Amino acid sequence: MVRKQAPERGDIYHLDLRPSSGREQTGKHYVLILTSRDYNLTHLPYVAPITTVGNASRAGGTYVSLSGAGTSVTGIIQLDQVKAVDLLARNGSKTGESVPATLMDDVLARFSSIFE
Incomplete structure (x- = not known):
């Protein structure tokens, strides 16, 4: 059996977030895949943008730093x-x-805390 291609949770992708509106992140960004490989077979994975600015995210405490993650x-x-x-x-x-x-x-623990 051939395994279908799908991103794995934790993979980093680069993509274009346009179109967007209001305060949504826009433009070309790296993103972190949050959902499991099985879910990602739907071709609609949930992602979190990665940015070097993110002032609103920093102010709201709704971020995780990649510092020390060993990624470029x-x-x-x-x-x-x-x-x-x-x-x-x-x-x-x-x-x-x-x-x-x-x-x-x-990341998953911090994200789930948004809903508490």
Whole structure:
């Protein structure tokens, strides 16, 4: 049986977040895949943008830093900007990088706290 291609949770992709409106993150950004590989077979993974600015995310405490993650991609993961995206339609490309499991655990815990 051939395994279908799908991003893994923790993978870093590069894609274009346009169109967007209001205070939504826009333009070309790295993103962190939040959802599981099985879910990502739907072709609409949930992602969190990665930015080097993110003042609103920093002020609201809704971010996780990539500092010390061992990736060439730097900045913060914006958990207040999570969205489902079609990677193909947004010209998503895999960077070949992923975050360590411990950082992914922190991301998911911090994201879930938004709903408490």
